Amino acid sequence: LTATDNFSREVADADAVDGVGGTQVVEGQTGHSALLRISIIGETEFDTRLRSDIAVLEARVRQVALDQVDFLDRTQALRDPAETEAGLSDIQRQTASSLSGGEVRLARRVRELAQRFQKLAERLDGGDSSDPESRNRLLSIARALREVADDPMADASAVLTRAAESTAQSDQAKAIRDAIRSEERAGERFQSLIRSMSQWGSFQ
Secondary structure (H helix, E strand, O other), X not given: OOOOOOEEEEEEXXXXXXXXXXXXXXXXXXXXXXXXXEEEEOHHHHHHHHHHHHHHHHHHHHHHHHHHHHHXXXXXXXXXXXXXXXXXXXXXXXXXXXXXXXXXXXXXXXXXXXXXXXXXXXXXXXXXXXXXXXXXXXXXXXXXHHHHHHHHHHHHHHHHHHHHHOOOHHHHHHHHHHHHHHHHHHHHHHHHHHHHHHOOOOOO
């Protein structure tokens, strides 16, 4: 069915015969289902909803990018103490451990966003509008989000854990430097994604 306007509704019902199944059929027990109402949206409404969903997801990408910047700032605060002869204090090592867990949770949010973009691409496949370019853009964003979660964010979490668990000053210093580089790479990838999304036109 195709709607000619922005929104329409179809109503259907169905007959059912009880007792059908196995080897026995009971006659005379025909009933009617409740009315089933199916909402059908037109192409204009479909595109409007899609653009709205993309705007929401873009805002969430911007938020995780800001959260990643916050993690970077807090990790950078550990760089100077890690470079001293004494290395990180117990409290600072606990901070590194907390940052590692935070990166894990943030990466999980990023993977969930990737899944949401994937589902939007699938909606384009099932909609009235045919827009392979937009579909490919959505799939590209989903893939890029998964990559940033699985690469620099995962690396940052791993080396922060190493900094938290190590008692050797040299190991702590190297781990913090590595974490900063990984978090900087994650931040750069987020900014690249945001720039790409801001250049999108409307979905036709």
